[in-house]
Amino acid sequence: MLKIKIIKTFLLLLVSGYFLGTGVSNVDAVVSTREGSLNSYLEKMRFGIEGDGLWVTPTLAQQNEVGEIVEDILEGQYSNANDKAAILDGEVLKFIDGTKEYYILHINLERMVSGNYRSLGGTYVFYPEGVNSAIQIPHPSFDINTDKEGVEAYLSLGSKYLLLSGTHRNSSDVTSSCQLEYKESDASHNNGHYFFSVHKALSMANDDTIFIELHGFGSSMRNTLWSQCDATHNMELINISEGIDDLDETSFMYLLHQEITENTTIKSCVYSPSNNVNVDDVYTSATGGTHNVIGRLINDVTNVCDVPATSSSHRFVHIEQSYEVRNNRRGDVVEALRNVHEKLVVSLTRANVDQNSTINTVDAMLTLKNSLGLDMSGTSWQSSATTGDV
Numbered sequence: 001m002l003k004i005k006i007i008k009t010f011l012l013l014l015v016s017g018y019f020l021g022t023g024v025s026n027v028d029a030v031v032s033t034r035e036g037s038l039n040s041y042l043e044k045m046r047f048g049i050e051g052d053g054l055w056v057t058p059t060l061a062q063q064n065e066v067g068e069i070v071e072d073i074l075e076g077q078y079s080n081a082n083d084k085a086a087i088l089d090g091e092v093l094k095f096i097d098g099t100k101e102y103y104i105l106h107i108n109l110e111r112m113v114s115g116n117y118r119s120l121g122g123t124y125v126f127y128p129e130g131v132n133s134a135i136q137i138p139h140p141s142f143d144i145n146t147d148k149e150g151v152e153a154y155l156s157l158g159s160k161y162l163l164l165s166g167t168h169r170n171s172s173d174v175t176s177s178c179q180l181e182y183k184e185s186d187a188s189h190n191n192g193h194y195f196f197s198v199h200k201a202l203s204m205a206n207d208d209t210i211f212i213e214l215h216g217f218g219s220s221m222r223n224t225l226w227s228q229c230d231a232t233h234n235m236e237l238i239n240i241s242e243g244i245d246d247l248d249e250t251s252f253m254y255l256l257h258q259e260i261t262e263n264t265t266i267k268s269c270v271y272s273p274s275n276n277v278n279v280d281d282v283y284t285s286a287t288g289g290t291h292n293v294i295g296r297l298i299n300d301v302t303n304v305c306d307v308p309a310t311s312s313s314h315r316f317v318h319i320e321q322s323y324e325v326r327n328n329r330r331g332d333v334v335e336a337l338r339n340v341h342e343k344l345v346v347s348l349t350r351a352n353v354d355q356n357s358t359i360n361t362v363d364a365m366l367t368l369k370n371s372l373g374l375d376m377s378g379t380s381w382q383s384s385a386t387t388g389d390v
Contacts, residue, residue, distance in 0.1 A: 030079040031092050031103075038097040038125070042151050044116045045123055047141035048167050054120050055171040055185035056108075062088060063197045066107065066121075070201035073103055073126050081105070088121065095125075102127050107194050108166065121194040122166040122187075130160035133345050134202060136213040136294065138187035138195060141168040143216035145326040150214055153334045157341050160209075161202055165195045178305040179291060188292045191304050199294050208315075210252055210345055211298055212337065213289075215320045221287055222322050228276055228284040229269035236329055239320040241271030241288040243295025246312040252344055253317050257282070259336040266329055271318075289318035 034041070048054045058066075065084055072081035073092065082092040090107040107121025135154045140147035147164060154162040165187040172185040179189040187195035202209060217225075217239075226233050238260065242253050247270070249255075260268040261282075271288030275281065289295050290308050298316040299309035325333060 031082045031094050033094040033096065035096040038095055038100075038102060039151055039155060041095065042123070042125075042164070043148075045140075045147070045164065045166075046112075046116050046118050047147070047165075048118065048120075048171055049141065050168050050170040051173060052168065052171050053173070054118070055167045056120075057172070057174070057184045057190070057192050058088075058121070058194055058197075060192075063192060063194065066194050066197040067201040069105060070124075070198055071205070073105065074201075074205055076128075078103060090119070090121065100127065100129070105198075118166065119164075120166045122198065123162075123164045124198050125154065125162040125164075127158070127160050130158050131341070131345050132206060132208055133157060133159040133210040133212060133341060134161035134163060134199075135159050136163045136195075136199065136211055138163075138165045138213065138294070139169045139215065140164055142170065143214070143326070144323065145330065146214045146216055146321075149326060149330045149333065152330060153212070153214070153337055156334050156338050159212075163195060163198055165193075178293060188289075188294060191293045191297075196293060196297075200297060203298055203315075210315055210317065210341075211294070212252075212317045213292075213294065213319065215287075215289075215318065216326050217287055217320050217322060221320075224286050225269060225284055227279060228286065229279065229282050230267050231279045232267070234265075234267035235322060235324040236266045237269070237322040238266055238325055238333070239269045239271060239284055239287050241290075241318045241320075242312045242314065243289045243292055243299055243316050243318055244309045244312050245272050245274050245288070246314075247272055247275065248312070248314060251312070251314045252340055253314070255340045255343065256317065256319075256336060259340050260333070263339075264329065264332040264336065266325055266332060287320045289316075289320075292318060 065088065069081045069084045078092055085091050085105060085107065088107050090105065090109050093104045093106065095102045095104055103126045105124040106119040108119060110118040135150050137146050137150035150162065150164065167185050169186040170183050172183045174184045176182045176184045176186060176190040178191050182189035184190050187193045190196065222237060225237060225239055230237060240253050240257050242251065247254065257268045257270050260266050269282050269284045272283040273285035275283040276285045293304040295316045295318055296304040296309050299311065299313050301307050301309050
């Protein structure tokens with residue numbers, strides 16, 4: 001796939017006869033800066049508890065404002081984004097961890113005397129030099145340890161984006177107008193949530209981004225999954241899906257299932273009701289994320305509240321995990337994610353040598369120019385661990 005894209009762009013280059021470098025403008029980066037361990041900083045985030053009433057559903061105008069903030073950040077207009085975030089009691093923070101520079105969007109931020117903080121509208125981390133994937137944690141308090149696992153995966157994979165919801169999924173006692181079985185504070189089931197707004201802006205900015213969403217299930221669901229795919233009753237159990245009954249063996253989801261099965265002690269099951277025949281197969285018909293509004297959106301559904309997906313974009317990976325996995329085997333899951341990520345995501349990102357989220361003729365021209373040993377200064381060629389290596 002990568003070679004085909006590169007060949008196509010070179011052909012277009014030869015037809016056009018266009019060969020020159022492209023300049024890159026300086027980004028607007030007048031924002032507050034912190035230095036230290038990003039992991040330690042994110043560990044200070046507090047999410048609240050069920051029924052605490054901390055969540056307040058944003059207005060449509062506020063949801064749209066967040067979409068504009070994300071666009072500003074993606075364009076490097078950080079001070080503009082910070083000004084807009086301030087209206088939502090938030091901020092955009094530049095965070096330096098070693099040689100890496102991140103930008104953190106906080107919404108509805110409350111700093112505490114202890115040094116901890118709440119970001120009730122969510123915390124969203126951007127790593128401009130990262131590879132084209134996002135780690136999403138919609139239930140950081142309810143699905144215990146997924147917040148830790150999400151940060152660990154984000155740092156290990158070198159993903160561009162990390163999305164952390166800011167409250168317990170049942171913080172509010174108000175029913176979601178999107179899906180009546182859930183509360184409006186549930187980021188997976190409310191298209192009026194800030195989390196949804198950020199995801200939507202990111203998914204629209206680049207139609208190749210892979211979104212990896214981490215969840216957890218309890219003992220009742222574990223028993224159900226045992227009855228469908230695991231007669232051995234392994235306590236370390238996961239169920240993977242794309243939010244739809246789909247079994248493309250070249251997809252990130254299926255390759256992740258294979259990686260976990262072959263290289264860990266975790267029992268991996270795959271959501272596929274049409275193939276769920278008996279307990280001896282690996283397929284399930286439960287907890288497939290089919291009602292998840294994020295999954296529906298990325299699978300090209302317009303009415304995400306009411307209509308399930310009918311096809312898969314292969315860009316959404318929904319991972320449900322037992323407590324034993326989230327508590328004891330997070331490292332195995334992260335390593336499996338990283339291995340599949342290297343195969344499917346990193347190689348494509350390296351072809352995007354100017355890091356503008358699109359592989360096109362400019363990337364081909366820059367690659368050719370670099371291969372000829374010409375001076376790359378003054379062009380938009382980006383030299384980093386994840387670019388230019390094609």
